[in-house]
Amino acid sequence: MKLPIYMDNHATTPMDPRVLEAMMPYFTEKFGNAASRNHSFGWEAEKAVDDARRQIATLIHADPKEIIFTSGATESDNLALKGVVEMYREKGDHIITSVTEHRAILDTVKRLEKQGMKVTYLPVDKDGFVNPDEVSKAITDKTILISIMMANNEIGTVNPIAEIGRIAKSRGVLFHCDATQGVGKIPVDVEAMGIDLMSFSAHKIYGPKGVGALYVRRKNPRVRLAPMMDGGGHERGMRSGTLPVPLIVGFGKACEICMQVMPEESKRLTEMRERLKAGILKNLDEVYLNGHPTKRLPNNLNLSFAYVEGESVLMGLKEIAVSSGSACTSATLEPSYVIRALGVGSDLAHSSIRFGLGRFNTEEEVDYVIKRVTETIQKLRAMSPLYEMAKEGIDIKTVQWARD
Amino acid sequence: MAYSNKVIEHYNNPRNMGSFAKDEKEIGTGIVGAPECGDVMKLQIKVESGRIVDAKFKTFGCGSAIASSSLATEWMKGKTLDEAEKIKNTEIVQELSLPPVKIHCSVLAEDAIKAAIADYRKKTDNNGSI
Secondary structure (H helix, E strand, C coil): CCCCEECECCCCCCCCHHHHHHHHHHCCCCCCCCCCCCCHHHHHHHHHHHHHHHHHHHHHCCCHHHEEEECCHHHHHHHHHHHHHHHHHHHCCEEEEECCCCHHHHHHHHHHHHCCCEEEEECCCCCCCCCHHHHHHHCCCCEEEEECCCECCCCCEECCHHHHHHHHHHHCCEEEEECCCCCCCCCCCCCCCCCCEEEEECHHHCCCCCCEEEEECCCCCCCCCCCCCCCCCCHHHCCCCCCCHHHHHHHHHHHHHHHHHHHHHHHHHHHHHHHHHHHHHHHCCCEEECCCCCCECCCEEEEEECCCCHHHHHHHCCCEECEECCHHHCCCCCCCHHHHHCCCCHHHHHCEEEEECCCCCCHHHHHHHHHHHHHHHHHHHHCCHHHHHHHCCCCHHHCCCCCC | CCCCHHHHHHHHCCCCECCCCCCCCCEEEEEEEEHHHCEEEEEEEEEECCEEEEEEEEEECCHHHHHHHHHHHHHHCCCEHHHHHCCCHHHHHHHHCCCHHHHHHHHHHHHHHHHHHHHHHHHHHHHHHC
């Protein structure tokens, strides 16, 4: 086993060597511009892009023509939201989203709000689910777009996307889904799920950084988008700019591999996740699971360790890469808004640790992580005045804390 | 975020970690911060003839908060109450090379020092007036 151990696969993933291999010729020998229509260099590049588009579309059950390449999921989210608002503004001025969306959605809708759009931020339940009935109730005759994420990047909760898609369709509202964490990990079918626009990216699925896609439905309904980037009219005019052929080839290969390995990989990751959870819970008391026990991404585990602060845990686990919802790990000095949205106290949000398992993690690594987490939490609890008070039978919630 | 070597050293080898019995009359206890803010520091001093002869801490917080309180106990030991009261958060910042986002940890440590001293004084004043 090699140290350090990488267990932060929601942030990014290492590239699969097979992906790199597929990409290599497109940097040097096959360097053509996919938009060059009049020579073999261009044709070769165009064919590579077409093949990748097919590989990507296959993974999500879409038509290859419905894939628009972008620089990543953040750009896809921006393009979907701003592009729809600009195009459909005359139809209405209302957007529905949820409080646990990624910042790429929340900050984009905030900007749109400043520009006069009205936004409904749906709450989530204690496990992080958006309730489809509340989506339905929030729709007005001014609603032009619903944007709900497929799976949460912190707590791994997988939303009832197909139900929300059905509601959107029946009410004639466009449905965008940020599926950055879902695609490649769980089965995605844009038809069955009633998705009209969907964001995802390559680097979360063992592909290269710097490329993503926006699925844009062409039939029932045909979705139109105002472009954010003007220029040569690439990607059906929705996103101009020379296509990064090597990255796209890598994205395609990454999707193809996910498609092949998903059934067994999903099982393997779920087993490792459960082993990690059981191992930690066996050794430590007052550990709380954030998110739903089963309706979550197979590779996600998010735990709050009462009476210890997340950043100090990360510091103790210096040879293990995981992440925390603690304020100290963010620039804002606020603990995770996702964990707080579950109704968990801020103290437990500060104490949360996210484990993101991936294709290259092993059972041996999981066992090592169990051991090191146990040691670190025990050490920090011995140091924690809160743990001491709790053991003395003092209810920390009833203490009058001196706040600044 | 990269930590300074001194913060890491205090985190790995905290000085004077532990607790005194709160009710003893020579003990002063200061608890500052709040769990929902992500930092709680408990600093305790043992005082003999106006001098701090021992100090202990327990901290819920990030590595910088742990290091700040560990350092505070080191610095308080051997000082008179009046001397210890003059310890400034800026000195802690300097000693531990804390970045701007961690300055609040040093402020909390200074508050904890003052709170522990005030607690001790309150105890002894009360005892004196009875």
